[in-house]
Amino acid sequence: MSAVLAFPRPREQAEAEAPVVEVRGLRRRFGERSVLDGVELTIGTGEFVSIIGKSGCGKSTLLRLVGGLDAASEGTILRDPSLNLVFQDARLVPWRNVWRNVTLGLRGDKLRRRDAARRVLAEVGLEERIDDWPATLSGGEAQRVSFARALLAEPRLLLLDEPFGALDALTRIRMQNLIARLQRDHGFAALLVTHDVEEAILLSDRILVMREGGIANEHVVTLPRPRHRTDPSMLPLKQALLADLGIADA
Amino acid sequence: MSGWHDTLIRIGVPVALVALWQAAVSSGVLPDNYASSPAGVIEALVALDHRDLLWPSLGASLARAALGFVIGGSLGVVFGTLVGLSVRAETVLDATLQAFRVLPHFALIPLLLIWFGIGEQPKIALIALASFFPIYINLYKAIRGIDPRLRELAAIQKLDRWQTLRDITLPGALPGLLIGVRFALAGAWLSLIVAEQFNAHSGIGFVTMQARLFSQISTIVACLFLYALVGILIDAGVRLVERRAIAWHASERAR
Numbered sequence: 001m002s003a004v005l006a007f008p009r010p011r012e013q014a015e016a017e018a019p020v021v022e023v024r025g026l027r028r029r030f031g032e033r034s035v036l037d038g039v040e041l042t043i044g045t046g047e048f049v050s051i052i053g054k055s056g057c058g059k060s061t062l063l064r065l066v067g068g069l070d071a072a073s074e075g076t077i078l079r080d081p082s083l084n085l086v087f088q089d090a091r092l093v094p095w096r097n098v099w100r101n102v103t104l105g106l107r108g109d110k111l112r113r114r115d116a117a118r119r120v121l122a123e124v125g126l127e128e129r130i131d132d133w134p135a136t137l138s139g140g141e142a143q144r145v146s147f148a149r150a151l152l153a154e155p156r157l158l159l160l161d162e163p164f165g166a167l168d169a170l171t172r173i174r175m176q177n178l179i180a181r182l183q184r185d186h187g188f189a190a191l192l193v194t195h196d197v198e199e200a201i202l203l204s205d206r207i208l209v210m211r212e213g214g215i216a217n218e219h220v221v222t223l224p225r226p227r228h229r230t231d232p233s234m235l236p237l238k239q240a241l242l243a244d245l246g247i248a249d250a
Numbered sequence: 251m252s253g254w255h256d257t258l259i260r261i262g263v264p265v266a267l268v269a270l271w272q273a274a275v276s277s278g279v280l281p282d283n284y285a286s287s288p289a290g291v292i293e294a295l296v297a298l299d300h301r302d303l304l305w306p307s308l309g310a311s312l313a314r315a316a317l318g319f320v321i322g323g324s325l326g327v328v329f330g331t332l333v334g335l336s337v338r339a340e341t342v343l344d345a346t347l348q349a350f351r352v353l354p355h356f357a358l359i360p361l362l363l364i365w366f367g368i369g370e371q372p373k374i375a376l377i378a379l380a381s382f383f384p385i386y387i388n389l390y391k392a393i394r395g396i397d398p399r400l401r402e403l404a405a406i407q408k409l410d411r412w413q414t415l416r417d418i419t420l421p422g423a424l425p426g427l428l429i430g431v432r433f434a435l436a437g438a439w440l441s442l443i444v445a446e447q448f449n450a451h452s453g454i455g456f457v458t459m460q461a462r463l464f465s466q467i468s469t470i471v472a473c474l475f476l477y478a479l480v481g482i483l484i485d486a487g488v489r490l491v492e493r494r495a496i497a498w499h500a501s502e503r504a505r
Binding site for chain 1: 497
């Protein structure tokens with residue numbers, strides 16, 4: 001028995017306190033194979049949570065379930081209905097130019113929609129590409145457009161499915177800085193699926209380690225922000241996370 | 251580097267062939283009661299009564315082809331969209347339609363003649379049949395072939411049914427539809443030529459029939475030339491529409 005519920009519209013004060021995700025007893029089976037086996041997860045307002053784990057541990061399945069792209073076999077998921085999701089591929093619609101991609105699904109007057117697109121594109125530094133076709137963008141630019149699209153409606157929750165996984169190392173660093181800045185400015189809560197330990201430490205308030213369909217460990221990251229990837233005080237956490245992932249590092 | 255050289259060869263080969271053809275007829279190698287000469291064809295084109303025969307005939311042929319194409323093509327769009335969008339419609343319709351497709355539509359000519367007589371209807375029906383299947387198949391496959399990841403995106407962006415159709419499904423299927431249109435137009439034109447061979451009172455086929463009665467080979471060849479010319483123009487027209495309608499597609503390929 002599974003139930004997927006949207007939060008009822010709470011009063012303003014309550015809204016600030018309400019969690020944006022609440023997952024209880026979540027199971028997902030594909031045939032005989034159990035991919036998620038009783039996951040519990042709560043994400044508070046404005047909280048940045050990362051999930052790391054080896055491939056096949058169920059982290060992407062969990063994200064897709066929270067995003068409503070897949071149905072639970074068992075358990076309940078409460079999610080903020082304003083959520084948006086950034087995929088690993090930028091997933092731009094090839095036959096819509098940049099601003100129409102950003103405003104996909106937005107209703108209203110064309111000029112106003114274009115202005116809205118311009119505003120978020122400026123935030124990701126792509127204002128001048130507003131009329132271009134997706135095919136003319138580089139991988140990093142395309143992913144920035146997809147971030148702009150996800151942020152357009154000011155979601156209270158952003159789901160990030162290895163959004164930097166397909167980018168080269170330097171672009172990835174720039175994108176990580178960008179998402180840290182966007183989160184600081186907009187204050188959305190985030191659930192990031194990644195296999196990059198450093199990325200998780202740089203961005204998160206809390207890191208969950210998944211193993212065999214369940215959450216095996218949890219680390220609260222107390223390092224002050226802004227964080228720098230060269231900061232040596234990250235090392236102990238990095239080692240702990242690598243140990244959780246079964247990688248013995250000297 | 252060899253750009254102009256290649257262009258010269260490309261133009262040179264057909265020009266040489268035409269010259270050879272002219273020489274063969276002029277020298278008597280090809281008897282002129284079996285084959286016309288290029289000069290003869292041009293002469294015949296000029297000699298045809300333009301105002302009362304050539305233009306009206308061309309108009310009649312084009313109108314016939316256009317009507318058949320519009321009827322068959324619209325049905326193709328309706329059924330292609332329906333079967334593409336709905337699995338239930340696919341279950342009900344596709345197998346039956348595919349079975350009809352296997353049948354060469356020219357084989358239906360005797361039946362069409364019995365059902366519709368020898369007037370305009372069997373010709374229009376034949377052209378419509380030829381236009382239907384390319385559009386139906388290509389549109390249906392194009393709608394089914396749309397990247398399922400874009401459907402996930404539509405869900406995340408909370409697109410409603412109409413927005414999904416407008417922003418994802420239809421534009422995504424447009425290149426496939428236009429390929430169908432090109433095949434359908436080629437099929438329509440071919441069917442027109444066949445249809446005009448059996449009893450026509452107007453059109454280029456009628457001019458050909460008249461010419462055959464009087465053994466005017468030059469006029470027959472001139473009509474062949476017209477059929478080919480119109481075919482090429484139609485194809486060029488669709489390519490132009492394609493380039494304009496799917497600018498994104500060109501940039502995708504150029505990548």
